[in-house]
Amino acid sequence: MTQRRRFLLLISSLAMIGYFGYTYMYKDHRDIKTEVSEIEIVAPYLLERFKNDDGNDLLNKTITVTGTITQVASKVITIDSNVHCSFATELTGVKNGDIIIIKGRCIGYDDLFEIVKLDQCTIIK
């Protein structure tokens, strides 16, 4: 093998390592909006599962929650007083009493207020 070919091989393998290393280190965040949800569940039942210690397998999963809106804050919708759904942007066009379907990432059970929290939510319907 000539020295030149050896040099080219070295450079190209270094470039490959660099490329894969970089894409591994700086991979994109999950896009909850486009992920398929693992489960569709009504709000009171979701809370019930966490209260019975049966919710841990839902942590960090994309889930779809259905129910009636009981509170709307600037970036938060509360469903049936027991699921807290947070959005990245300000909410418009939703009000108390609306029936809603929301997809988001389940981040866990808050036993201070006895609610389940979701983040990165989007309204499905």
Add this chain to the structure above:
Amino acid sequence: MKFRKAIILILCFFPIVVISQGRYITKTGEINFEASVPSFEEVKAKNSNVSAILNSDNGEFATLALMKGFRFKVALMEEHFNENYIESSKFPKATFKGKLINFNLSALSEEAKEFVVVGEIKMHGIDKFVELPATLSIVNNTILMKLQFTLRPEDFNIEIPKIVSSKIAEEIDVIANYYLTKSN
């Protein structure tokens, strides 16, 4: 005699003064932490869904942060935080329960007032007694409570591997902001 009866009658019609339990709450408190080391990638995360309750009668304070709710700029860092360091599937939340010393709601004003809050942090399966400085102010019946302190991962049994230890600060700066509103 007539006079006494009159007094009793008047007393009967006086409204009974009930000491109301004043609760100020939020479900969207913010906790930021930073463990950056100069000239390395910043190690910084934010959670905007932190719950807190302040009892304005006695200064009791409780807060809860779900660990999965901490968002990092770099996705891989978020993954390592959850899986290797804080082990958020095993320990999904961190809590603090304590009391503001010498708290008095009527002494609060628009100007930030300093307090000390003592209590226990529960995180990663470890309980630790702490005294933290806090500032409180009140505007339009909303209490703004700010906490700023440092924590050491080793106190909470969080081991930082040698290879990355130079890129993560030994002391982690934590800032918490709560806009607490009166609840009924």
